[in-house]
Amino acid sequence: MRKGTTYHQLSYEERIQIALLKEQGESIRSIAKKVCRSPNTIAKELQEKMVNGLYIPKKAQHKTYWHRYRSKINCMKVAVSKELTNLLYDKLPLGWSPERIAGYARRLGYPVSKKAVYKYIKSRCLERYLFRRRFKKRGGYKRSHMSSKDIEKRPISQRPAIVVSGHWELDFIVSRQSAAVLLVMVDIWTRYALIYRLERKTHQGVLDALAYVSNRYLVKTITTDNDIVFRGWKAMESYLSALFFFCQPYHSWEKGLIENTNRWIRCFVAKKRDIATVTDDEIHSIEVYLNETPRQCLGYRTAQEVLLGNQVS
Secondary structure (H helix, E strand, C coil): CCCCCCCCCCCCCHHHHHHHHCCCCCCCCHHHHHHHHHHHHHHHEEEEEEEEEEECCCHHHHHHHHHHHHHHHHHHHHCHHHHHHHHHHHHHCCCCCCHHHHHHHCCCCCCCCCHHHHHHHHHCCCHCCCCCCCCCCCCCCCCCCHHHHHHHEHHHHCCCCCCCCEEEEEEEEEECCCEEEEEEEECCCCCCCCEEEEECCCCHHHHHHHHHHHHCCCCCEECCCCCHHHHCHHHHHHHHCEEEEEECCCCCCHHHHHEEEHHCCCCCCCHHHHHHHHHHHHHHHHHHHHHHCCEEEEEEEEHHHHHHHHHHH
């Protein structure tokens, strides 16, 4: 089909013609040429509408009708369900995607597709709540290997397979307005996020924060970048009894989980804002949002649920 053209469903007359040509032993391409349709359309029609190995126009037409009817009913599920409507209006302003809302609804016992949720959003002009934020790619010189002075650092490729909690990714959110920073940690297995505000990004300040985390949570490994604050990483390892792993320089995508988490945090803490003005209540609210939002990768459970489940087990 050419770009810009509109697709029309096969008519009953076209289906009769397809059945007759097929009985005569015509090939799919020959049928498509005579019916003035795409070979893919004919192949899909014959593959999906066959009944006991036979293509019967009347039954193919009936199948098409019920498929479109069920699709239409499914897309109206949100509008006719008070529970789904309330759930959507409750979660959509929080930045939940249609897929996340649909997955969470299924967990609550309300089967609905993400297509139905999105169609309701579009029909009610609620697209403004959809999270569509584009991030510019940063240019610059790229390195592919660590320098010789970093040769003793463990690359992320040596990190063990993540099958339990206790393996964390770490990064900082900074501002030009002050020396204060946000230390962000995310458990790779449970997706549980922690945020701490530091007045200054110093070796001792980071070590104290990590010691506090290790006293409350299981910490087996920490994956981070080559920040100058980790120049004494060996001493940190010894003190925390946890192994450090480092990304290649300028390869922040290797710790994609923490990078994506930082993007969500930036929705609450703008880039031009002074980190020193971020209150403890705000930090707590951000943590609650991150840890109590269902995730597709967790089977639409929350990070809080998965963490508690791991602690109980």
